[in-house]
Amino acid sequence: MLKFLVIGVAIYVLYRLFANDWLKKMKKDKHEEDADRERKIAAGEMVKDPECGTYVAVDSSITVRNGETVYHFCSYDCRDSFLKKLEKGAATDKIEPQ
Secondary structure, eight states: OOOHHHHHHHHHHHHHHHHHHHHHHHHHHHHHHHHHHHHHHHHHHHEEEEOOOOOETTOEEEEEEEEEEEEEEOOOOOHHHHHHHHHHHHOOGHHHOO
């Protein structure tokens, strides 16, 4: 009987040790993601809208993916105009992806 009690306590202690490590890691990962997001906002990463040429923040831009290329737009009007040009077969070599 004493053997089962000792084994049970040992299993519980090991569980608590690993559970605490896992919870700390999860909190650390979340903190790192938040810090990375804050760094991007503070850095003010800006990209150029291929349609009108204005600069827009990466986090607040409207994006369109064409294969592996991602285009960032300042507004839905610029995006729609760009998509119409793509549909008509306009030369995409003039467009510089960001």
